[in-house]
Amino acid sequence: MASLDTLRSPLEFLQSRLPSIPHFDLLAAEQEWWKTEGVAISGTIDRAGTPWVRMFDQSGRRVDEILYAHEYETMLRKGYRSGVVWRALEEKSLIPTYLLMYTISFYDPGVCCPYTVSLGTAVPLAKYGSAELQARFLPQLLRKDDSVWQGATWMTEIGGGSDLGAGVKTVARPAGDTWRLTGDKYFASNAAAELAVAAARPEGSPPGVRGLALFLVPRYRRNEDGSLNYFIRRLKDKIATRSVPTGEIELRDSEAYLLGPADAGIYLILEVLNLSRVANSVVSVALVQRAMADALAYAECRTAFGKPIVDLPLLRHQFEDRLRTLRSAFALAWESVRLLDQVWMERPPYSERYHLFRLVAHLAKYWAAEFAADTAKWAMEVHGGLGTLAEYGAERWLREAMILAIWEGTPHRQMLDGLEVMERKQAHKLLFARLAEIAPAQELKEMESELQRLLNLPPDQKEAEAEAVFRRLAVFSADQLARKYSQ
């Protein structure tokens, strides 16, 4: 069963899929560290559940300190040192970042969340920050040792993240050459980051998404002695990704610095989301590989009817079938990586390639996460009764997968935004042009006409019936791209 062997190592799988792997030795060392150290740390942290927040120190000073497991820091800092953030800006390429993320998230999908939001803080600062702001904050985010600062990207409020135009109620008031933000962020990943970007609405700005702006918010106030610039109301008791503390953040006259023009915030916000949506796809695919690798290890050591169960025809067939789909999912997700790598430094107005990227990113995020949840469920079933026990870890991947399916936009969100970029920017035409290089003409034509049929429907009906077509478009694109990667 030669082909299933690539499941056991993220790096081997990457090698089997990509023509060349930059920084191969770095990735090999990363994988080795995870195998020998990281896996045990990650397991400990998952079992330990949600960390505590200590709001006040003994003297009664508000500190909002998060009480991690001590070794969480060890695990977290490893990736920063390896360059999951600093390489992107130093090497002017996202490829090393996403290769690292694939490798790391095979072992711990959650820890890529802090990396992603740190990247999502550094990039807009580097693109849109004034020289002074950059000088003041960028070096800390790009440090190569354990004193590196972490970032965070806080958009969502209690009203929900789908409809940001209505949901963001945080107000920004000018204060000299800076701003003051007041509001509550509800799903604030990497609470306690040293520097965050936050969406807010400058006083007097128009309603809806057009009135949003993006701000930089440091953890501590500038002129006072170490007092907090924002507060962590509490950490949320999530079902997974215990490697990242997600909290509710209170901004209370918090010092903030505007990034980019005040009326272009929505573009900056979406650029930040691009980085995390692609990360989500990559991590989802790595999770598929991991769940399959665990199922494989189990199926090789578990015996029924006189042989290892991996040798029973039905199960073997499922493994092989699912491996094929894994390759397709990877191809689609990696296509979104490659496209993003080409457009991530664009500013509005954007190129056509940017819109193509957006469509591919929606397809990839949607489908990779669906497939991850489905595979995690299947891997639990392979484990039989042990799959339902906290003790054996198989159940963890389904919890992690469900977070991936929901974060950075549920399936509904991906479909509707995908629909929008097709209707407004004709992004599907760019996609079909791209696929024309690799897909059989007849199949492509059928896919095109099916999609066109959808797009021609009246608005409500179009939205109602979008799911099936969107799914087929994702699968079709993935399969075609995989075929190309396999050649």
Next chain:
Amino acid sequence: MASLDTLRSPLEFLQSRLPSIPHFDLLAAEQEWWKTEGVAISGTIDRAGTPWVRMFDQSGRRVDEILYAHEYETMLRKGYRSGVVWRALEEKSLIPTYLLMYTISFYDPGVCCPYTVSLGTAVPLAKYGSAELQARFLPQLLRKDDSVWQGATWMTEIGGGSDLGAGVKTVARPAGDTWRLTGDKYFASNAAAELAVAAARPEGSPPGVRGLALFLVPRYRRNEDGSLNYFIRRLKDKIATRSVPTGEIELRDSEAYLLGPADAGIYLILEVLNLSRVANSVVSVALVQRAMADALAYAECRTAFGKPIVDLPLLRHQFEDRLRTLRSAFALAWESVRLLDQVWMERPPYSERYHLFRLVAHLAKYWAAEFAADTAKWAMEVHGGLGTLAEYGAERWLREAMILAIWEGTPHRQMLDGLEVMERKQAHKLLFARLAEIAPAQELKEMESELQRLLNLPPDQKEAEAEAVFRRLAVFSADQLARKYSQ
């Protein structure tokens, strides 16, 4: 949106699907109790996690006492009093039992597990127990007050439950007119039951499933003063069904009573599994309804883009589509109830109807559980970020669904056993004969030939390719049966 309203109440849904509901007032009272009391208790118990077992009392006597939440007893005893077990034997019908289970499991899927295994203890005792055994134990299992005994069905050992012939290593040794059992049961639901049925292998019996026998094992030894007849090694930390303590049981020269002939044990074991497999299907369908009801309540109160999200076309379409599938799943599960109700008192050699039942039960168990997991996942996505938080309860249904998907046989098991009953007993012909009364002829013919194509393959290939056909057969049968129920 009249049709979605039936989602809110299990009894209303049952009314919309069944021509008549025996014991309607009883079910209405049951539902009312759950709405006003049980829901809160069930939530508390789920949050409290795995109960403790106290092995020794203060004087050092082994007691293996399970420290439930106090109100667990309140919730548990309710269903027994209502007759989830005693009615089956008193009214000689399983219909009231499964109607109660549907109603109850809408609120707590786990608590139906104790009921099912208590039924699975009472029924073989009533069918196969000697007059003396029945006189000694049956009245306690059928009591109508809170002193009722609970049963348990312990088959699986650490080697796994799929291959019982190899997996059951518990040995039974004759001891006068009783037996002594020694071995370890691994997934022992309702640990601490007053009376269990357990699979064991009489010394000297042939290997494989033919060498198994079924025994009755009381919690306490007969002639000694209250000393334990089996031991609870520990409770397992499951991801869900906290309403039932599942443990590892040590049988150590445990007093036991043979049920039926010593060489027919495998038939008795399968008869017990019939009861729980059908329960599993019914509970799975109720869980679908519950997850949808919660999603609906959320979607009605949550606003985005200026309206309740249930009014967004994509989401509304999903609700309506999924409601249709829920009806199909119910029709298939209920067909297995009706068939079981006709054959549950049969003994080997069985009728043709019994084999038809077996096929339908495999199809229903497989597909209802798949659909339950998928719907629970979707309901989490409807909740957006809140779906990933322990606080809001949406994530519970996916945990519960995964247990349903695995218990009483994973999908692999259902497919392979379904295949077997088709090959050995031609059960599919009976199914098609049944469907011929209601299904369009052309569709039926296509389904038949597709299945026949599978059955004609060489053994390994047949098994390898079984999944897709088995699924289509389940969906097809469900849809046809649903159409009939709707008329």
Next chain:
Amino acid sequence: MASLDTLRSPLEFLQSRLPSIPHFDLLAAEQEWWKTEGVAISGTIDRAGTPWVRMFDQSGRRVDEILYAHEYETMLRKGYRSGVVWRALEEKSLIPTYLLMYTISFYDPGVCCPYTVSLGTAVPLAKYGSAELQARFLPQLLRKDDSVWQGATWMTEIGGGSDLGAGVKTVARPAGDTWRLTGDKYFASNAAAELAVAAARPEGSPPGVRGLALFLVPRYRRNEDGSLNYFIRRLKDKIATRSVPTGEIELRDSEAYLLGPADAGIYLILEVLNLSRVANSVVSVALVQRAMADALAYAECRTAFGKPIVDLPLLRHQFEDRLRTLRSAFALAWESVRLLDQVWMERPPYSERYHLFRLVAHLAKYWAAEFAADTAKWAMEVHGGLGTLAEYGAERWLREAMILAIWEGTPHRQMLDGLEVMERKQAHKLLFARLAEIAPAQELKEMESELQRLLNLPPDQKEAEAEAVFRRLAVFSADQLARKYSQ
């Protein structure tokens, strides 16, 4: 061992100590309910740990709902119905209240905290509230069914509770004929009460305790539709008293109603503390009895060296010795009850008896709590290794005792406040006059002169050396009072 038998029942112990017990049948019923129902509920709640707070409902509305175990309500409402609050005001006597508290806290020391703070809300409202305020709020606090409102007494802020003059920073601003409060309460027992009394500082009032006032704060705002009038920042993870949710409360322009004159707040605050300090003493004594009762039950069933360990001379001696001290502690605590019952309706300027009460209350609170912690520790040791296991419950009483030792003022606080009332009000002279009726003259004289020696020291030295004398005074008074009760 007849005398140890009174340990087993709080009511029997009360009967052995008090000449008559009003409402005996009520107390007997209360005890019976706890024995048969409450004990199991209390154990469940302790094991379940700190309850959750759900801050937002599904629609995103802030609700600050506390997710108790469902049966917590059953246990909690029992005492309210029995009259732990309403009887005090209806019968114009605190005796029934504290008799109920003794009986109840033998089974659950924590649940008397909600009762006490509800009483501490109703009493100042009844004494100092305007007719309009009383009409609006008092009936709800005195309801005799499960719709009764709960109260809460929120004084302490993050700066600590010892130095209220410096610690209370919550500001009260006039708003028409009501007030608006803004500030953070740190140890807010019974978070989520329908009505609280809170200490705050009216704008412009003098610094220190003289600038404090006491306000009534309802849970919901008046004119808006159900919106919260205060917020629960979080529940605190205490080591015990899981029967009461203690939180951090955010007052944010919270509607409030002044009680009494704005410049007499500190008197009202101290009157509220009187109620809870006495409750604390009574509960501490009941906890001693409970820990001893559990140790006795253990020592009777556990065997070493051929007999139950209760029959080993060292242990039997300890039981008998400790029972004597329990009687003394009870006598002192009950003296504080009787005195409070005589003075609780006084207003400033207070009588001499009020100052005597204050001294006795400090002595009783200090010493009963010390003895409770010591006895709980000893009871753990009697249990041997089992005493260190969560499973057997012996360790719970030490956790509970430590909360009693710290709440309502640590030992330091009792000593210093006791010292103050002796110096300022010569309360010790009143005490010695009282003791002269019952104590041997010579012993009394020695005690007086020892105390006088302390009071004559320079201030810092007096404070430094207060502990030993204060303790001796407590023990001496207790022993003398106990002798009288025994007659």
Next chain:
Amino acid sequence: MASLDTLRSPLEFLQSRLPSIPHFDLLAAEQEWWKTEGVAISGTIDRAGTPWVRMFDQSGRRVDEILYAHEYETMLRKGYRSGVVWRALEEKSLIPTYLLMYTISFYDPGVCCPYTVSLGTAVPLAKYGSAELQARFLPQLLRKDDSVWQGATWMTEIGGGSDLGAGVKTVARPAGDTWRLTGDKYFASNAAAELAVAAARPEGSPPGVRGLALFLVPRYRRNEDGSLNYFIRRLKDKIATRSVPTGEIELRDSEAYLLGPADAGIYLILEVLNLSRVANSVVSVALVQRAMADALAYAECRTAFGKPIVDLPLLRHQFEDRLRTLRSAFALAWESVRLLDQVWMERPPYSERYHLFRLVAHLAKYWAAEFAADTAKWAMEVHGGLGTLAEYGAERWLREAMILAIWEGTPHRQMLDGLEVMERKQAHKLLFARLAEIAPAQELKEMESELQRLLNLPPDQKEAEAEAVFRRLAVFSADQLARKYSQ
């Protein structure tokens, strides 16, 4: 407040008490590691609660693997490498071991338990093991790297540890030149040790303690491939010392090797207990220092009435008073260390010095633990309300102290065994001879006659009244020894 400063560092305190500190640099490095790394790890482990045991691996093989937090290993291995075990045998002195233990247990009292029981395994092996047994097992226990084996000392069974003669029911049956043990150990610290010593009763041996023997029991069987030689039934949910997994152990025909003569087991058992009883005293004193250090840190940063509370006279007086008692307790505990260091290689029949050691060890164990619990309680009170919150860690020391008070014998045990060694071996005469060198003659004489009065009482009365005299003897000896150390 110069003198309180020694509280902050265990090594500084040792320096202030002992004329010379061997291996000072080693201890300094150990302390430094704990300050910078260990403290955080220890806190994480305490918060994480009881570790899990995974009984079966995925293939269904019984493995009884304990799922520690990953970094637990880091913390644990540190002390072994530093020589807490190997130095004792290599340097033929226990002084370095107990110096290390004092230093380490200031930071984590629990981790000294594995060290102690490993020492308690290595020492009897080195004293009583055959050359072959030593060659086979000793090197692993004395390794200086992370591959070091751990030991364990399993005596107690469910019947309790006080009356070992009746409590040990584990049976040893000869099997060639080895033995097979069958029985259940109830408080088995360091479950999963590679090598344990266990008390058992050879078949046919006399009843009572004279019939006990001591055996070596490895974790894995010799001739089979890695199969377990004993089983961990479960880990116990203790209130503290989360740094050591304490389990219930099932010996089932476990391979075992006799240590020493079969009829002298009780002597070997007591020699093992000597090592741990002295460790318990040393750790108790270190815990006192730690609790005081934490209270000091708090009292320095917390303000009331306008100054840090440490400057309030009452609190300052308590600190100073308690520091004096700490020095006394240390002197007594260290006297037991020095005496043990002189007698630990003795074999029966023992010298007089050995009996003196026994008395001092009982006094030290009793009183150090009492003082530790009292100080931990006081330190919580110093923290005020924060002392009752899990968040601030003050409550941990009381939990830890209670385990110290109970393990290695409750106070009752120490008194009765102390009484016995005075009556049987006249050990008090040796103690008074020792104290005559340093104590004022008059005080000594009073102490002697008070003790003699007790010893002259009839047996039951003597036991009943032992406590007060035993306590005074402990305090008196401690104070005298402290005076000497201070000179």
